[in-house]
Amino acid sequence: MPANSPYPTVHIPEVDLWEFIFDRNDRPADGQTIYRSCDGNRHYTFGDVKAAATAFGQGLITRWNWKQGDVLNIYAPNDVDFGPIVYGVLYAGGIVSPANPAYSVDELSFQLSNSGSRAIVTTKTFLPQALKAAAMSGIERSKVLLLGTDRDQQAQHWTEIQPEHGSRGPLRCKVKPTTDLAFLVYSSGTTGLPKGVMLSHHNIVADLCMIHGSVGTSYRSEDDKILGVLPFFHIYGLTGLVHQPLHRGIELVVMPAFDLKVFLESIQTHKITFLYVAPPVIVRLSRDEMVSKYDLSSVKMITSGAAPLTKELIDSVHRRLNLKINQAYGLSETSPMTHTQPWDEWYSSVGSVGKMFPNMTAKYMSPDEKETQAGEPGELWLAGPNVFLGYWKNDEATKNAIINVDRRRYFKTGDVGFLDTNNNFYITDRVKELIKYKGWQVAPAELEGKLMDHPLVNDVAVIGIEDRENHTEIPRAYIVHSKRGADAGDTTTGLPKGKQSEADAEEIIKWTASKVANHKRLRGGVRFIDEIPKSAAGKILRRVLKERAKNESVATSQTKSKL
Incomplete structure (x- = not known):
């Protein structure tokens, strides 16, 4: 039988992301700080984000004649401007396609062309590459914008794209939550060219509700601060660090990129309580001498994803710093988070990715597509409202990844693992990477x-x-x-x-x-x-x-x- 989540089913409203965040009755207070730069010089409150996003969205519609389904690419490191830009595009009915700022001009041009991006937002540092890639992809020079504090004569700042002064801007563009795209994110391309992953408004709304209804009960707005070190251009950071703070009213301290000294200083200065990281950060915490110079006692939990952690490494960090580490799992195709160890089980199920989120169903399948029993390895198949619509302009890849079984639409993850008798999921490797x-x-x-x-x-x-x-x-x-x-x-x-x-x-x-x-x-x-x-x-x-x-x-x- 398929495995089901141990969490109670949560209600997922059929609304678009804008309505879900800004138009609900239990939204955060307008004065609640949401995004703050790690140096403390810039910040947005919940009300600031809504106002800036509204102005940008109205500017896209009136100045650029933006149409529903138009794509805007963000090619930039983490910045407090990221969220308002994303929601401005959503206000105008558009699709956001974030890109890795480490991309070469050719790599960026591929994503711009493949996604059909109409515009690109970047920083002054990355402007030369953005301009070259935009030219290669047929994007007008006037459609290259800047975010952040720096300015350049070669490009407008994103805040200049707003309705005429004193005029009443257009109303928000309404979309269909279950079928219209909010994001076009690109898979990591571990085995070839990146594929565009189509995520609807409903996919992201569902994942936010599912996070809140499971591990999200362990942290709340009045007590917690999250450190935003994971890249926002990846779906892990996009959902967990851009959307979730707006949804929950939790302050996010934004780091442009990982630097150990800045990371430690930010935790100490801002009294960070919760972090999402990748395993190399855990290794640095266990071994680097610099770590001992900082007070990290405010941290309640560190959540690690992307690769398994051993009991020895978790023990090492806990003995040295008295920090707790749980593990999580997800994929671009699942918006992304699907599993996390409950905070009170962080040590009892070391090696697992924990319990599956509510509203989901899963199977581990053998190579001949027969369901395995507890403890037996197989490929993980996942079904739920957070599962993507398909791969952009790639019907063959979509057909190979999605299968309908027992009236459920399963995504074949390509990850190998097993389920134990306590409903803990384990991921041991990728199907194609087994030696x-x-x-x-x-x-x-x-x-x-x-x-x-x-x-x-x-x-x-x-x-x-x-x-x-x-x-x-x-x-x-x-x-x-x-x-x-x-x-x-x-x-x-x-x-x-x-x-x-x-x-x-x-x-x-x-x-x-x-x-x-x-x-x-x-x-x-x-x-x-x-x-x-x-x-x-x-x-x-x-x-x-x-x-x-x-x-x-x-x-x-x-x-x-x-x-």
Whole structure:
């Protein structure tokens, strides 16, 4: 039988996002601070957000003749302006398509062209790339706008797009919540070009209601502050950090990007109580000496997503800082959050992603599409009101991802895991990323979790490489060495040199062999690299490492395992 959520079913109104946030009776007070910059110099109250978004939306309609379904791209790091811009587009009936500011001109141009974006908002820092990509994608130069405090003569600021002074702006454009898009977000592209994920107004409204009805009962507006360090351009940050504070009336302290010193200072200065992070931040909290210089006692809970955490790493942070860490799960295609460990179960179900949100149904399915029993591995299928409409201009991908079973519309996540007898969900790996060693399945995420406990490992990714001699795949680990810079022997790359590198690699290989079954050993060796390639959500881009591995022969590897 399909698994159902242990939480009570929540009511999900069939309204668009604007009405859900701004027109409900229990909305936050107009004077409630929602977005505040981490330096404290800028902020928006709930009333400020509504007023700024209304003016921008009316300006789009009157000055640009904005039509329902027009797409605006935001190509920028986190900023307090992000929310008002998003809701201004929604006021005008438009669709928001956020882009990673780390994108190259070509990558940005692909998203602009594929999404059919009519305009782009960026910062002064990223304006040169935005202008080039806009030109390549046929976007008028006048449709490139700036956000933030900086100005530039080459582009208008977004606040200049508003109705004529003294005129009454047009009424809000009404949309159909279940069928009209609010967001066109792009998947991380771990195995190829990013795909546009179509999220309706109802999808996002549903996820916000489901969060509030489950783990969201653990925090509330009058007591809590959230630190906004996850990128807003990814759906995890967009839902959890842009929409949720507006919905709940919780103050969000906005960081443009992760910097450990600013991160720690912000927690201490603003008395942050709740954080969403990715696993590398947890590693820094467990090991970096700088952490001990700050008071982090205000933090009630840290929620980590994107990859599994081991009990050892969670223990390490809790012993050192008395901080609690729970784990969460979600995907772009599910708006995104679907599971989180309840706060009072953060330690009793370590390794799981916790309980499924209300209003959802799930199955773990075998390769021949038969439902597995508790404890048996399978691919996770999810059904619920937060499941996306499909992939933009890609019917074939949509057909492969969505299946109708028992009058439910299931999304085939591609993630492998299992369900225990206490309704805890576990995610062990991606279907396409499992390594097949002589018929045995090796989960990269399991090896990565164990390797993160080794003192020489700051970050790691495991991939399967071809062993032509034995006609099989074997696991190889790409590792960011914990001893960087001069201490590691190389001030250029921060990686260990020569014999020390070989010795460290062999030490890691032997240590891993003592922790895992024979078929899971690192027969492909270890490679030290400066940084693990990852998506905005912190997911490892294994295709990048696989391309790199093509040029690295196992037979000539300086760190080839002799095991």
